Amino acid sequence: MLNITKAPTGIAGLDEITGGGLPRGRTTLLVGGSGSGKTILALQFLVNGAQEHGEPGIFVAFEETPARIVGNADTFGWNLDQLQQGKQLYFMDAQPAPDLVQSGTFDLSGMLAALGAKAEEMGAKRIVFDALDIVLALLSDPAAQRREIYRLHAWLLAHEMTGVVTLKADGNGQPFGFMQFMVDCAVILNHTVVLGVSQRNLRVQKYRGSSFDENESPFLIGRSGFEVAVTRTLGRGRAEVTNERVSSGVARLDTMLGGGYYRDASVLITGFPGTAKTTLSGAFAEAACARGERTMFVSFDSDSNEVIRNLGSVGIQLDRFVDNGTLHMVSARTITGSAETYLVRIKTLAKEHRARCVVVDPVSTLSKTGNELTAHSVAERLIDWSKAEGITLVCTSLLDEMSSQSEAGSPLQISTLADTWIHLNYLVQAGERNRGMSIIKSRGTAHSNQVRELILSDSGITVTDAYTAGGEVLMGTMRWEKESAERHAAEMAAVTARLRNVKLEAEQAELEARVKLLQVELAAKVTEQAVLARSAEAHERELALGRDRMRELRGSDAAPEPAGVTR
Amino acid sequence: MKPDVFSFRLYIAGDAPNSLQAIANLAQLCETHLPDRHEIEIVDVLLEPKRALTESIFLTPTLVTDSPYPGHRIVGTLSHTEPILQILGLGVAQRRAFAGLKERDSAPQLRRPD
Numbered sequence: 001m002l003n004i005t006k007a008p009t010g011i012a013g014l015d016e017i018t019g020g021g022l023p024r025g026r027t028t029l030l031v032g033g034s035g036s037g038k039t040i041l042a043l044q045f046l047v048n049g050a051q052e053h054g055e056p057g058i059f060v061a062f063e064e065t066p067a068r069i070v071g072n073a074d075t076f077g078w079n080l081d082q083l084q085q086g087k088q089l090y091f092m093d094a095q096p097a098p099d100l101v102q103s104g105t106f107d108l109s110g111m112l113a114a115l116g117a118k119a120e121e122m123g124a125k126r127i128v129f130d131a132l133d134i135v136l137a138l139l140s141d142p143a144a145q146r147r148e149i150y151r152l153h154a155w156l157l158a159h160e161m162t163g164v165v166t167l168k169a170d171g172n173g174q175p176f177g178f179m180q181f182m183v184d185c186a187v188i189l190n191h192t193v194v195l196g197v198s199q200r201n202l203r204v205q206k207y208r209g210s211s212f213d214e215n216e217s218p219f220l221i222g223r224s225g226f227e228v229a230v231t232r233t234l235g236r237g238r239a240e241v242t243n244e245r246v247s248s249g250v251a252r253l254d255t256m257l258g259g260g261y262y263r264d265a266s267v268l269i270t271g272f273p274g275t276a277k278t279t280l281s282g283a284f285a286e287a288a289c290a291r292g293e294r295t296m297f298v299s300f301d302s303d304s305n306e307v308i309r310n311l312g313s314v315g316i317q318l319d320r321f322v323d324n325g326t327l328h329m330v331s332a333r334t335i336t337g338s339a340e341t342y343l344v345r346i347k348t349l350a351k352e353h354r355a356r357c358v359v360v361d362p363v364s365t366l367s368k369t370g371n372e373l374t375a376h377s378v379a380e381r382l383i384d385w386s387k388a389e390g391i392t393l394v395c396t397s398l399l400d401e402m403s404s405q406s407e408a409g410s411p412l413q414i415s416t417l418a419d420t421w422i423h424l425n426y427l428v429q430a431g432e433r434n435r436g437m438s439i440i441k442s443r444g445t446a447h448s449n450q451v452r453e454l455i456l457s458d459s460g461i462t463v464t465d466a467y468t469a470g471g472e473v474l475m476g477t478m479r480w481e482k483e484s485a486e487r488h489a490a491e492m493a494a495v496t497a498r499l500r501n502v503k504l505e506a507e508q509a510e511l512e513a514r515v516k517l518l519q520v521e522l523a524a525k526v527t528e529q530a531v532l533a534r535s536a537e538a539h540e541r542e543l544a545l546g547r548d549r550m551r552e553l554r555g556s557d558a559a560p561e562p563a564g565v566t567r
Numbered sequence: 568m569k570p571d572v573f574s575f576r577l578y579i580a581g582d583a584p585n586s587l588q589a590i591a592n593l594a595q596l597c598e599t600h601l602p603d604r605h606e607i608e609i610v611d612v613l614l615e616p617k618r619a620l621t622e623s624i625f626l627t628p629t630l631v632t633d634s635p636y637p638g639h640r641i642v643g644t645l646s647h648t649e650p651i652l653q654i655l656g657l658g659v660a661q662r663r664a665f666a667g668l669k670e671r672d673s674a675p676q677l678r679r680p681d
Contacts, residue, residue, distance in 0.1 A: 104644030109580030
């Protein structure tokens, strides 16, 4: 079995797509139109190999002078001069002289011999042939071209070097098509303009002996070189799910959500213009910063300072966090390009800032860059990425007032992807426009299903219950009226109750008094009865005494009857 | 007047057919057009790859002319001699002129009025 080992390119995304890098000791073909980024990709492959994997590399330049290539790559901060001095990187200027005279056929043996010597000298492991088509074009016939390509291929195999050959593809034809059959890996770079928006794509066309992501992946040439956007690939480890909650910045909203957002949640706040989407996300940012978490606030609509000033007017003071470095404000108005560019820039900035919380306001701008299909996938990947990084992401999304009055979903359809979806709405009633807030969904949390009223004041955001009367939600002044009416009624009820209480107390007191009186009377009666009994007894005794006395006086001789003697 | 001596360096890659052809073609060319006015050095890049590197010889065979000034590089088997001769200042016109001069020397009446 062939054992394919891979040479990592060190290019964000490309290694994921290819499952680890380009085939080691084999040839990779890189095809693309002019300005599609072939040279940069190839050079970055060498630079990363030299810097990170200790694999020196040779760059054979057929089209540009090495000085120009080095100059162009200077902006990426790759330290090419240092690498060249350290014999980690060697540029060979193999441009055919413009006044080259040709007489008869020739081949590349000279170059390969020279390269062989150089490769041996510096122990090179990687080699790039940039714009091989230039030299192939000098060859008279396809047979000769083919022969030279085979020669090159054989040479690469013999020297066990990982080779990258770049070729220009112009239009639809692939000029050296047979080369694609020969190589072990082919990567196509594509640069198109869709509706005026530049779009770069990379696709791995073949990769012998390895699985790879076959789809087109958008890429970007960013500040530090190539960055390929990877869609979710199978088997990629997802950061573990947490139960940790983070505050939304509005106490009442936290309660509604059963404790706040989840730590790794992506939150979508939708609403029409002016429904306080930015304010709500600003509150989240402030709360995050107050917890000491590094936060990034990306604003597509306004300048950073404007955002800070505007949020300051509702009591959200962000400037102090900007000053101490916790908060990084990004005004995305300064970023130009496709949705892809935005995504990569956001990712890069977040990484640089080591952000734990990210606010994107509004994410719907992505769909305005002309390519709705990509914009959707970008939004999807934004959410994927934040989840993988364990970042709490709050996105706002503008709803088009005309299209979807009925909360029909955000333009990017990320509402299905978001974990928590908060919808802000206006309620026009009795000549007023008031802000209503409802939680449409919140995965994994019990949440209130009531529409609440969102009130902005200079001391912050408060969420209050909206009144429902006769099936209608009351807000603003009507709510206030209703509230005061209820307050009044409640006060009246309280007074009435108090009055009744007093009355009852009086009645009780009266009854108690009566009870007392009766008891006294009772006692008097008892006493009277006792007295009566005693006087009756005394009388009886008196009578008895009297009888005895009378008997004595009569001188009766009859002996007194002994008591208890029956006759 | 002593004619210039042409000094050639021919870079070849071993015994590749291209290279062998170039050697033969160069020898023939010199014999035909530059008898006794040429020097030829043959460099085998397979044996001296460092030289190919320092002298930027990437395509073989390559013919380098150092003198007369200015130098030239000619790539290929040298099978088409005309362009080479032209570069070396030995094009058809010059050859005619040269040949004509010789002819005139030997036969003064070039054009016969009639």
